Amino acid sequence: MNVATSAQKRTWLPLAVVLVTQMMIVLDAAIVNIALPDMQRALHIAPPDLSWVVNAYTLAFGGLLLLGARAGDLFGRRATFASGMVLFTLASLAGGFATAPGQLFAARAAQGVGAALVAPSALAILMSLYSDARARTRAIGYYTVVSASGAAIGLIAGGVLTSYVSWRWVMFVNVPIGAVVLLAARTALPRGRFTRGRVDVVGALLSTVGMTTLVYGFIRAAADGWSDAGARASFAVAVVLLATFVAVERRVREPVTPLHLFADRERSTAYVARLLLVAGSMGSFFFLSQYFQIVLGWSAMKTGMAFIPFPVTIFISSQLATRVLVERFSPKLVMSVGMALSAIGLLMLSRMDAASTYPQLVVGMVVFALGNGTAFVPLTAAGIAGVDPKDAGIASGLVNVTQQLGGAVGLAVLVTVFSTAGHGAATTAAATSEAKDVFVTGADRGLGVAAGLLAAALVLVLVAMRPRRPRPQEVVEDPAEQMVLEPEPA
CATH class of the missing domain: 4.10.860 (DNA Excision Repair, Uvrb; Chain A)
Structure with a gap:
């Protein structure tokens, strides 16, 4: 057996564990959206409080990410990962059995806490698996597919589960997956600590x-x-x-957060560009999911299935970026082209009206997804490039922080633009013809601003990003050799 084959066998299971985990985390932020009307009816949630089904998760996740990232560096990433996954899985179970609004909100917040512990450790563990730059880039490509398409897959899964089973299964679905991940993580993930110190x-x-x-x-x-x-x-x-x-x-x-991580110009630019890219990308899911149901009158199931082109195109483009583009061209050029394509896709979508058909919209969706899959691979790599192994967890946490902040910023900006342009556009399934026109006006304006956010990310990368110059004494070592190994329990 050659060395390459042996290395692949050592890393495929840990890679699968990390990717499934990341899918759960990203998917869970979106999967409840289509189920919200059913949740509202079943638990008698007041309309002003309904948004907290989503916000409770976002608030806990975004607020605790930096602390969760440092916890992995200090107390061991596998231990931190396992603790977060246990909490996430139990919270999902509790949420599925909720009989009152407060119980569901609390379960969603607990899911967010668990996700804040799991997400940074998962990415740091992924990076520790590879000493070969090409293999690491390919792993980042798979991670990109999951991160960039997770929201669309969440909408698809939410539509299927809500239509054919029950809204409770958008919570229950995490339980068997979480249990399998925990069992696999015990043997698949490396055990050890990079840093010993106090919090x-x-x-x-x-x-x-x-x-x-x-x-x-x-x-x-x-x-x-x-x-x-x-x-x-x-x-x-x-x-x-x-x-x-x-x-x-x-x-x-x-x-908790070593400030020297921001001294690297390439890395800090990648963080801000990622924030802007995610902020602009929020528009596609936010407006299209409502457009399909309000304007076209589609069911939750049909709306979810309409997003299938997103994960398919993102998979293709991210693999193209991983296996071809980043090996032949500079990361700066690849991410710039990706951002430009994403902006063009959103501009195409911003031209929709009440008479637009799905075939007309899907072209813009595919161009947008093609750009996202291309840009996220080099952006993720740049966010963790050149980081000392002992700071890998917090650097991974910052990648997740910028993604969460980008989502929050994007939603706030685009909803405000939408409401202002649409003069409080209706968002009910029984919208009148006039209300549909008002909704489309607001959505088009919001998608236009979203394209502007992606254009800003493109300009930032073109102007500010300077590739990091490795120091002469820098040597790429096997991360496993840098870990402080601890004996496995009998």
Whole structure:
């Protein structure tokens, strides 16, 4: 057996565990959307409170990501991963059995906490599996497929489960998958710690409360507008807390977030560009899922199936980027082309009207997905490039943080544009012809702004990104040799 075959056998199962885990996390942020009407009827959720089925998860996930990332570096990624997966799985079970709104909201928040522990450790573990740059890039390509298409797959799965089984299965579906992942993780994932040290308690509290407040501000802005007093107060408090957090991190010996990670120009540009790319991409799912149901009058099942071109195209384009483009062209060029295609796709979608047909829309959907799959591969690689192994967890956490913030920022901005342009467009299945026209007006304007966000990401990459120059003494080592191994229990 040659070395390459042996290495593949050692990494395929851990890779599968990480990818399934990432799919669960990303999918869970979207899968409940189509089930919301059924949840509302079954649990008698008041209309103003319905958004908390989604927001409770987003708030806990986004607020605790930095702390979850550092926990993996300090206490062992496999242990942190397992703890988060247990919490995520049990919370999913509890949510499926919920009989009151508060129980469902609490379960969704607990899922978010579990996801915040799992997500950074999963990506850091994935990167520790490969010492070969080409193999690592291919793994990032698979990770990209899952991350970029997870929302679309969530909409598809939500439509199928809600239509043929019950809304409760959008929660229950995580339980058997989580149990299998936990069993596989015990033997498949590497055991060990990269860093021994103490937790920066002050920094942890400031980052958690600051990030939670910031995400909450965007949630309030999306629901009540940017002039809402609660949103403005949240932003003000978040700025103070996060500024204090940065000041603390500059002084402590073992910070929650080592600030030197932002000194690398390529990496810091990749973080901001990812945030803008995700913010703009939110428009496609937010507006199209409503367009299919409100304007075209489709069922939840048919709406979910309409998104199949997204994951298929993203898979094809990400594999093309992984196996061909990044090996022949610079990462900067590949991500730039991807962002340009995504922006063009959104501009095509922004021309839809009440008479548009699915075949007309699917062209824009495919162009947009083609760009996303191409751009996310080099963006993810740039976000963790050149990171010291002991900081791999927090660097992976920052990749997830920018994705979560991008989603929150994008939703807040695009919903505000939509509401302003559409003058409070109706979002009910029984929309009148006039209401449909108003909805399309707002959606078109929102998709246009989304394309602008992607154009801003493109300009940022073209102007600011400078490839990282490796230091002469830098040597690529097998990450497994850098880990502090601990004996497995008998």
